[in-house]
Structures are given as C-alpha cells and as structure tokens.
Amino acid sequence: MALSEQLGGDSPVVTETDEHCHRGDVGDGEREVISRGLTAAVSTTQLRRTIWRSALAVANRFRVVRTIDVAACCFPERDYKAALSAAQRAMRGLVKAGLLRRYRTNRFQTVYGLTQRGADWLLELDIEAAASVRRVSDMTNPEHRLWSQFLVLAAEARGMESWTEGELLQRLVAARVPGHPPPSGLLNVSVTTKTGSSVKALRPDALIAEPDGLTWVEVDRSARGSERAADLRALTLSMGVPLFDKQALRRVVVFTRTDRIHRRVSATLDGLAEQTAAAALVRGRRQVRNVGAGEYEVWATVDRRHDGRRSSLVDELAGHVVVQALPVWLPKVRLDGRGRSSVAGWFGENYLPYRRPTGMAAWVQLASPLAALTEDGQ
Secondary structure, X not given: OOXXXXXXXXXXXXXXXXXXXXXXXXXXXXXXXXXXXXXXXXXXXXXXXXHHHHHHHHHHHHOOEOHHHHHHHHOOOOOHHHHHHHHHHHHHHHHXXXXXXXXXXXXOOEEEEEOHHHHHHHHHOOOOOOOOHHHHHOOOOOHHHHHHHHHHHHHHHOOOEEEEHHHHHHXXXXXXXXXXXXXXXXXXXXXXXXXXXXXXXXXXXXXXXXXXXXXXXXXXXOOOOHHHHHHHHHHHOOOOOEEEOXXXXXXXXXXXXXHHHHHHHHHHHHHHHHHHHOOOOOOOXXXXXXXXXXXXXXXXXXXXXXXXXXXXXXXXXXXXXEEEEOOOXXXXXXXXXXXXXXXXXXXXXXXXXXXXXXXXXXXXXXXXXHHHHXXXXX
C-alpha cells in the first residue's frame, strides 16, 4: 500500500470543526445549527492529507521544524490556542505515522526532522524531498534559525514572498553574472567602528518582498557589540536604495530576544537620530526620527524639479525602522492551563510578520490557506 493511501485510517480526524464550531441562536422548537467550516465541502480525510502535506513540505524546506511553524503555515487565521491545538494534533499524527521524528535541543526546545518515510511520502506527491533526521539530531541550539524561518512563514501567510538568509544567498548565486564571484551579501555598506572604517557585505536573517519594496528582518538573540551596532546604523542610513530585483529597501525590522537587547538596539537608533538631526541640508542626506515606541522614520533629501530648470532640495519618507520583541513566549503556551505564557502577538494583532508602522495600511484579515480546497475540489 502506498504511503499516501494510509491516511484513510479507521478513525476520522476532525481538523476544521473543533475550533470553528458556531452555535446559532436556538429558540424553542428550533434545531441547533453548527457551522462545519471547510468540512462542509471537503472530507476530513482530504483536509488531514493537505495539512500533512503542508507540514512535511515545511520540514523538507527548512530541514527542521517546530509546531508553531505548522500553526503559522496551516492555521494563521485562527486564534493562537486553536491554531496551536490543530498543529499539535497534526504533529502527533505525523510522528505516529513515522513521517516526522521528534527531538529535544540543548535549550529544551522540541523540534522535528523529516524521516525517510516522510520524504518518500512527499515523493509520491511529486515533491522532491530528502530526509533530515541525521542533521536535526546534531543540532544543539538552532533558535536563531528557527525564528528566522518562522518569520518567513508568517510573511508568506500574509501572501508575500519571503526568504531566509540561506534561500536568499541561493537566489543571488543563481542570478550572478557569469565569470564573477558569487555575492557574499545583499548590501555593501561602509561601517565605522573604534578600529576604523571598512566595507562590509550585509545579509538579512529574512527578507520580505512587498508591493512598495523590501523589508529587511534581523533576529537579535544576543546583545549588539560595536560592530553589529555599526552595521545597524549603516543599514538604517541605506534606506531607500535598490537591493534585490531592483526593489528598494523600505523597512528594517529588528526582533529582540530580551529587554536588555531591546534597550541597546533602541539606544543605537536614538543616537543615530540625534546625530543625523544636526546634518546639513545636502542631496542624499538621511535623517532618522523617533516617532514612537520602537518606531523610527528615515527621511531622505532629494531633488524636486520645478517648472523650467529650477529645482529644490526636499525631504521625503524613505522608510521605517521597527524594533519589537521576538515572541519567544508563544512556543511556551500550554493548552492544559499550566503556565502563564501570553498568547499575544499572533496574526489577529498588528504583530506578525512585523508591527505595521504608523501611516501604513493595516494587515488584512487572513483567510484559511486550506480554503483553496473548496475552490478546486482537490
């Protein structure tokens, strides 16, 4: 029997009705109406198959995966506890079927790797795959990697194309000019530290392509030393320059793991704002302005053409810098009521994949990524 045929099972698995049942107002003599969600149009077996395929594809793409990744990939439209519950159920099924294997890191994080059986299951669906359990078993603390890929999945849940640092480098190498060395970064900047000035190639931890330009994402798990602070200053002053596929840098988002790191990043940007406020009015000038808690605007001085040959220098908004806390509390949430971890910071709020700055359109309400099943009937 093919692996893909083993999903039929004897016991049905409800994936859309448990968290999305709605009981209408029931009067005397009226029958209670319950909304069955997608299961009204698609069988629960087909929904489970789709969820498993998505979860295994994520594990194959990133080589290591967490339950919260599957929640973001498959159930972003639900509130966090409902999304986490559905993702946990899917992961238990995948582990029981031998398609994923569970591991614990040195930091007591639960992660999963794709087994050979899981890779074979994807191959039956014409998805090229390879097992990753050996690689995952050697990982000790992949926290930075895990958060970077989670933010990529969060951006894709919003319908935007996004890449991790490794995926971006692969694209840059594939697009390089023949005969030239492969690029080592996405942006070349001049940085000044106590030891002097140098030119560096910077790479984001994640990159998001949006209609108005690119969003550069940094995941700060440790305090910024002088070199990393200089990198952030140079990156901020590069706002508006073209980076990738002729798209301009419009936002820099820094996720901080601790309050101490958050304060140091904010201090770096506050110092830059004070420094640029005194800069002379010249073409190409950048000014950083603190406009709220964890929110900065970057203004660029450009030429404005008038009638005839006249022109003047004006400031225009080049982009934003956002500093926000990495939602490290979300994976700690316990559905059994134990623990006090917050459920704030999920998709229903202005938080993922980043907090929208003042003046930008709000995030649109998400629909289930599984809803496409009702359209094509697959």
